[in-house]
Amino acid sequence: MEFNGNPRQAAACEQQFWRPMAELLPVFEREGIRLVLEPHPDDWVEDGKRAVDIIRGINSPLVSFLYCAPHTFHQCDDCTGIMKKAG
Structure with missing residues (x-):
C-alpha cells in the first residue's frame, strides 16, 4: 500500500490517513492481516525516513x-540512511 495523496496537501492527507487506520488496526490485529506501506513518488509522504x-x-x-530501491531518488536519495533507520 502507498501513502496515497497529494504532497502539496500533506497535512490534510495525513489526517485522512489516521482516521481509517484507527478503525482498521483492530481488524488487522484480530484477523492477522499484515499491512506493508511504501512511500511512493507523488504521495503525501515521499521521504523514506519520515515514512518509517x-x-x-x-x-x-x-x-x-517496504523499501523500493527504484524510488530511492524520491525518498531523499539516502538508501543507506533509510535502511539503517528502518532496521
Whole structure:
C-alpha cells in the first residue's frame, strides 16, 4: 500500500490517513492481516525516513515498511540512511 495523496496537501492527507487506520488496526490485529506501506513518488509522504517514523507511530507488529530501491531518488536519495533507520 502507498501513502496515497497529494504532497502539496500533506497535512490534510495525513489526517485522512489516521482516521481509517484507527478503525482498521483492530481488524488487522484480530484477523492477522499484515499491512506493508511504501512511500511512493507523488504521495503525501515521499521521504523514506519520515515514512518509517509514521509506521513506527502506528505501533503494530503487523504494519511494516517496504523499501523500493527504484524510488530511492524520491525518498531523499539516502538508501543507506533509510535502511539503517528502518532496521
